[in-house]
Structures are given as C-alpha cells and as structure tokens.
Amino acid sequence: MHTERSELDSIEPRDAQELYLKYKATEVTDKTLRSHRYRTNPFVEWCDEQGIDDMNDVTGRHLQEYRLWRQEDGDLAKITLNQQMSTIRVFLKWCGSIEAVPADLYEKVMVPRVSPEQQRREETLDADTAEAILDYLSTFNYASVEHAVIAVLWETGIRLGAANSLDVGDIDVENERIELVHRPEQDTQLKNGQGGERPIAMTPELASLLEDYIENMRHDAVDEYGRKPLFVTSHGRMHRTTLRGVVYRATAPCFRNEPCPDCTGPADKKCEEAVSPHAIRRGSITNYLTEDVPVEVIGDRMDVSRDVLDKHYDKRSEDVKLEQRRGYLENL
Secondary structure (H helix, E strand, O other): OOOHHHHOOOOOOOHHHHHHHHHOOOOHHHHHHHHHHHHHHHHHHHHHHHOOOOHHHHHOOOOHHHHHHHHHOOOOOHHHHHHHHHHHHHHHHHHOOOOOOOOOOOHHOOOOOOOOHHHHOOOOOOOOHHHHHHHHHHHHHHOOOOHHHHHHHHHOOOHHHEEEEEHHHEEEOOOOOOEEEEEEHHOOOOHHHHOOOOOEOOOHHHHHHHHHHHHHHHHOOOOOOOOOOOEEOEEOOOOOOHHHHHHHHHOOOHOOOOOOOOOOOOOOOOOOOOOOOHHHHHHHHHHHHOOOOOOOOOOHOOOOOOHHHHHHOOOOOOHHHHHHHHHHOOOO
C-alpha cells in the first residue's frame, strides 16, 4: 500500500509522538510505554534540530541521516541501536496508519543487524514479556513446573544452578522466604560456595504458588541422597539441562499461542524466540534497577558484586538512567 504525500494529514513530530504513546498505552504496560517514549524522544528532538515540523516531510534519506546521527551522538552499542531503530520503525508504521507519513515509509528504516553471539551476550527478558509469560502460565498452567520455575527465576533473579539446588525444605511458605544452601558433597553447589548462601524474601504470591505446586503438581520423588528436590522428574532431581529445557519451552511465544515467525524447527528443538535462564536473571536485575531498588539490595539478593552488576547485568538504556536521575533531582 502506498500513500501519496499530497494525501497526508499534517502533524508535528511531537504531536505524533504523543498520539502514538496514547495509542500504545491501551495495549502495553507502563514500563513498556516508558521505553517507547525514551526511544522516540531523540527522533523528535532531531526533527526539531533539523527544522522538520511536519511528519509529512520525513523521507527515507532523513531516516538514514537520523540513524547515523543517533549512532554517533548517542555513542550507542550496536545492540542498543538495533533496539532504538526497531522502535522508530514501529512508530513510523503507526504514523502511516494515521496518514501522517507514507504507509511504506517504515520499510526504509535500516535496523542494524546483530550477530547471534551479540544477541546471546545481550539477551534479556524484558519485564513486559515476563509478565505476559507469567500471566499465561497463571491462567492456563497454574502451579505447573513451568509456572514455578519461571516465577522463581524472575522474582528472585537466582542462577539456574541455585534453582536446581533447592529442596522442598528450603521453601518456607509461612515466613515467605527461600533458603539457598551450598551442598557440594551432595552434588548441589552455589556458584560462590558458602559465600552464596543466603535467605531470599519472596512475595505472598510466589509463596502461595510454590505451596500449590509442591502439594498438587510436584512429583513425589527424592534424589540419590534422600533429599526432596523442589524441581524433580519422576526419577529424582532435575538435571540442569532438563531445567534449562523447561525455561526454553515456557519462554517460547508459540508456547502461549503467540506468533513465532522464526520457530520453524521440530517441536523438540529450542525455539529461536525463547530465552535462556541467564536472560531471565539479567532481565530480573534490570527490572529491579528500573524500579529504583538500591544496588546494594540487588547485589545481596542476587549474589553479584557492584562491578559485575554494572558491567554484565544492568541493561537499562541511558535514557532510562537519565530519567531516573532526573526524578531524584526533582525531589531534592
């Protein structure tokens, strides 16, 4: 479909952005809405600098110039530029739907390609997707092993090995806490040994879920040491590979009946859209940071140092960090 420019309706870039955000507010959470605002703000500012006061005038050449400016001015990593330009593409597609730009203009947005290695390094489960997964599981697979595993990993941010080490006795439903214990002599180890041992608070919702999972859905099995693992098969404690498979299965869009265009392999193969357990940990930490939970609290809860957290886990955009700093300054 092609719209002639003479048929377009005039609208200023900032007004188009506000209308777009009002539209998105009807279908996404507040966190996602903030992300869309952060990612479209630079485009609106760039249009103002360039003297573009009507979306009707935006061309493919402008989009290429904007991408180069954004990359140089923002000093963005490739994966970040990929995310920012992807959002601009969505914004322009919506603008086409209200005849503010040609309907096919969004196709001219050049989104930088990111290698599979880069994607894995930066792979993060965002809060909205996590919420969608948990909502689906709560509705259609309540207290299943998939529901329990994803809920524990997302709320606590613990590593896969730590989740695999949990016993039923480590779950204190009444006091809403989880106890992480290093037991190397019985083949369940924490990454940082005894230094990683700690209690973790859980919400009443997670406590209730785990209580229902343990009572109604968990296999009544023990491991070779006579312990009662939290996550089990009929033969005993789940192998880490099996637990990882649970995560891959539950995070695949096709699992919750959503479009999954890149999922073309056999049913027993990992869906390309699924994420790893570490992506859940990374997303959980980023979510806590975005919610302004103190770094020290996150570090203690997730067993991660400040330096490692900053370098490998904090996936907030610079725009998000800016707005959070602005919030602190406004409260002074």
